[in-house]
């Protein structure tokens with residue numbers, strides 16, 4: 001089942017370029033999120049990148065040479081529960097294709113900003129169902145939890161492998177900086 005008008009990956013990336021060129025802040029990112037929900041309705045896009053024929057793994061579908069944003073497809077086989085984390089100086093958008101992702105959002109209450117002692121308070125918990133996309137702006141702390149077989153798109157403001165980011169361990173009350181590209185992406189599989 002597809003959008004009557006159809007909506008391709010190429011058109012999506014063009015729309016994101018235009019949105020981010022017009023507004024590099026919150027409004028541009030919200031357009032990238034809303035357009036992703038439209039892309040997730042397109043049967044041809046889903047079949048080509050997130051359908052049953054696609055192998056398990058993470059694939060970069062597009063990286064923009066000017067605005068740096070990346071569009072990645074995740075085809076998982078194992079369930080995963082991430083630690084709370086941010087994406088450093090990058091924003092991120094998750095859009096569900098198959099299965100679901102449970103998202104928990106947090107606020108940091110200790111007044112700190114970097115690594116070290118950290119106290120988190122849960123602020124939101126909800127489920128992304130297929131067709132839904134959520135935006136996590138720069139510094140927003142979140143955790144994700146998905147079952148094996150979940151498939152989703154993630155759009156990031158830049159290549160996250162190059163961005164120092166924070167991972168939180170609520171049990172130990174600490175935040176740790178992750179800088180090494182060899183450390184698995186907290187949302188990866």
Ligand SMILES: [Fe+2]
Pocket residue numbers: 085086087092142186187
């Ligand atoms: Fe994340």
